[in-house]
Amino acid sequence: MKRRDFLRTAGGAAGAATAASAAASPASAEGGVSAIQDDGGNTTQSGGNQTDTGGNQTDGGNQSAGGGLPGAGQTQTITAGPGGELVFDPADVEILPGTQVVWEWDSDTHNVVPDGQPEGANWEGHTPVENTGFTYSHTFTVEGTYDYYCEPHRSAGMEGSITVTADAGGGAGGGGYEPPDPEHMGIPIQKHFVGALAFMGIFVTLVFTFYLLKYGESAHTAAPNKRD
Numbered sequence: 001m002k003r004r005d006f007l008r009t010a011g012g013a014a015g016a017a018t019a020a021s022a023a024a025s026p027a028s029a030e031g032g033v034s035a036i037q038d039d040g041g042n043t044t045q046s047g048g049n050q051t052d053t054g055g056n057q058t059d060g061g062n063q064s065a066g067g068g069l070p071g072a073g074q075t076q077t078i079t080a081g082p083g084g085e086l087v088f089d090p091a092d093v094e095i096l097p098g099t100q101v102v103w104e105w106d107s108d109t110h111n112v113v114p115d116g117q118p119e120g121a122n123w124e125g126h127t128p129v130e131n132t133g134f135t136y137s138h139t140f141t142v143e144g145t146y147d148y149y150c151e152p153h154r155s156a157g158m159e160g161s162i163t164v165t166a167d168a169g170g171g172a173g174g175g176g177y178e179p180p181d182p183e184h185m186g187i188p189i190q191k192h193f194v195g196a197l198a199f200m201g202i203f204v205t206l207v208f209t210f211y212l213l214k215y216g217e218s219a220h221t222a223a224p225n226k227r228d
Helices: 003-050 060-065 151-156 191-215
Strands: 075-080 092-095 099-105 110-116 126-130 135-140 144-149 159-164
Touching (some): 092 099
Parallel strands (some): 075 099
């Protein structure tokens, strides 16, 4: 084979390999995107399943609505039947909009039945009767008062109330000024230091008073009737 024919054949093979490589790249990229999308779909699916683990109930839809509200990320826990008592503890709570309230069953045969709520709240509570170890949570976004009770023990006074307001805990209202705690500023305050400073202040005051009484009188005030 002549050198010219060899160079032509080699050049054609190189060109074909380059074209094939270029054509394969978009296909690979497309496959990567599909794989990423598939993985994302699977992740989302698994995330939805995590909500149902543990046999407890969570109002996930309302939780997502709590984002951006002043109480987002905060949690208020209420115990149903603590120690077997027929009460909700605490019975009355005040929270910021977006706060998640978690009921924890500490004894058997309790539920959470709404008895009154603001317009547009659509809170359904948890009417099935549950036993010790069960938890139910709901994120409150609509301001107002929510009354509820335990149906099996309503006659015993097992009732509760939740007030959702932007002023909870002095939030939007601003509240009064609270001076900073020196200990939180990194300045340790010890009782013996305070006592030593108080004693030193008293001592300096006594010395200063003694000095004024003994040497502080002028020639005109020491003996006004005295003649030279």
